[in-house]
Amino acid sequence: MKSRSITRRLLLLLCLTTSTLWLIAAGLGAVVMKSEFGEIFDSALQQTGDRLLPLVVDDLMQHDPSQVPVLGTSTLIPESDGHLIYQVRDAQGRILMQSHQVSSAPFPAPLQPGFWENGEYRIYTTAAVSNTIFVQVADSIAHRQTSTMDAVLTMMVPVLGLVPLSLVAAWLIIRFSLRPVEVFRQSISEKDQGNLKEIPLTPLPRELQPIGRSVNLLLARLRSALDTEREFTANSAHELRTPIAGALAQTQLLLADLYGPDAHNRVMQIEASLSKLSRLVEKLLQLSRAEAGIGATGETVDLIPVLDLIVEDFKRAGAERLLYRHDGAARLLGAVSEDAFAITLRNMIENALRHGDPNQPVDISVLHQRTIVVTNGGKPLEASQLQTIRKRFQRLNSTAIGSGLGLSIIERLAEQMNASFEIASPATNRSDGFEARLTFAAPQGLLPPV
Incomplete structure (x- = not known):
């Protein structure tokens, strides 16, 4: 179900x-x-009407009553210009004067002082000389309606411009008001297994601080759970390694004291089984630590010294086939756990030594200060075989030394270290061999080398 936007809803409402x-x-x-x-x-x-009445009376007194004068006649149509029109009438209703020569018919209003209205005119009547002279002033109803409508439209038209402006202003205000929510969401999205620090609550508005406290409480519980799991894994590794190493040492001592061929063979089988069990326990513990999320940290470190130490350990253990090449000034920066990086590189090198051609060297190269490439010789693998060896406990040769967990451990830790892990066969620029490539993302604030 598609979630609805708070911004859109607030803007619409x-x-x-x-x-x-x-x-x-x-x-x-x-x-x-x-x-x-x-x-x-x-x-x-x-x-x-009140101002016109004394003028009309004075003018009528100066004329012959037998005549019916018409004053101020005009050819204008009163409905067209909104001018007031008037008529002066006597007590019998005859028109004595009128302003427009529109019609000789008198107004339909009765000869009574006050206002009167029909569908066409609003008429005001006033009287003088003992109600013998009446002045009636009329205003067109259509004119009044047109004037009112013009005023209403003048008031309504700005709405057409104000609505879009209100939309823009409301959008800006809502975006500004919801900015703390977006910052809070971004802070939560940045949390992963390597960054479980508390979210600062000071920038949050008061309404969001209870949510922030709940999130920080959840992060604290998660940190505690992960720390407990890591501590258990470390303790388990120590507790498992010690008895296995002791049994293996005692078997080796026993092997040195036995001289019979059958007994010697049995002890050698026991030694081989214990060695296999030791390697399997080691891989299972590494996988457990990888699943516990030890890959990422919040601090950027240079991994070249760790890589130097790993290669030196393998050479001291008799891995003379290793060819380690990198620029003396090279750096390999990453916000990763040095322990997780060491586990990853050890598995890459172990796979190359165990499954590669023993007569060809294992090449370890650092490229562009971001990529580590481990290459070994051997028969090239098909695409289906490359997919098979990525699965846990899967090996192409069931009799080969190993547990089938090395690549799974590498892929899990690479994901946590924000790195990409790729395998290819044949190796780059070769017709045979196997290549494992671990590439780290460029640290924030640094441009990747070209």
Whole structure:
């Protein structure tokens, strides 16, 4: 199931909430605006009628009552420009004056002071001279609606620009706010068997600190479990090696004291069995340590001195076929356990000595300050055979010395040391032989050599 993004969810909810609240506010504003505009237009109608009334009365008093004058006539269509229009009527409803020559019909509003409205006009009526002269001022309803709609649209249009800006602003704010979560996630992802240090809680916000404390508690338990396992493995190795080595030594002493051919052969078989058991126990203990995760550490070390010591140990043990070549100034840096590196190299060299052609040298080379190559002579192997020897307890020759665990141990430790392990046959630039190549990742902050 695909996990949902907190950032996307927060962004969507914030934008929907902001847009909804803005639309609600705009709708309420439109209602209030319509009411306020109505009051403004009514006030304009009333002021116009009240100011026009004394002028009309004065003008009518100066004319012959038998005539019906028309003042201020215009060819403008009142609905087109929003101008107020008026009519002056007598008590019988006759039009004495009007502002526009639109129609000779009087307004439908009754001759009573106050406001009146139909679907077309909002009309204000005021009276004078004992309710014998009436002034009616009208405003178009369509004009009022158009004005209100224009104002509402003016208020709503900015939303179209504010919504994208709100999206960008919300995204930036959310990313900034969730930055401690991302740092915390990165800190957890960096934890492995070689780096189980506690995560600093100071940079975390208060809401994440309980989670950080729980993670640190889990890391502490894991460190304790791994330390216990490593201690048990080390103690077991010592406890197993000692009696086997003692039995083997006693067998060798017994072999020196026996002279009968049958007894001598039996003791030699016992010695061979004990030697095989000793080697198997050693490999099982190495595999156990590899499974316990001893490969990585948090400190970068130079592995060349360890490699020098391993090669020197093999030569002192009689491995004269070793050819060790590297630049005197070469360095092999890696954030790995020196013990795990020693186990890995010993298995690589042991495999080359045991399974290679005894008449050909075993070449050990350090390349580009990152790669160790161990090459031995011998009949080239097929691809299927290379796959077979990678499996545990698998050997091409069942009578050969060995347990079939060497490559499994190397691969497990190489994974923990953040290194790649490759085997090939025939060896590079050769038509025969076997090649094992261990390549370390470039340390952080250093560029790989070219």
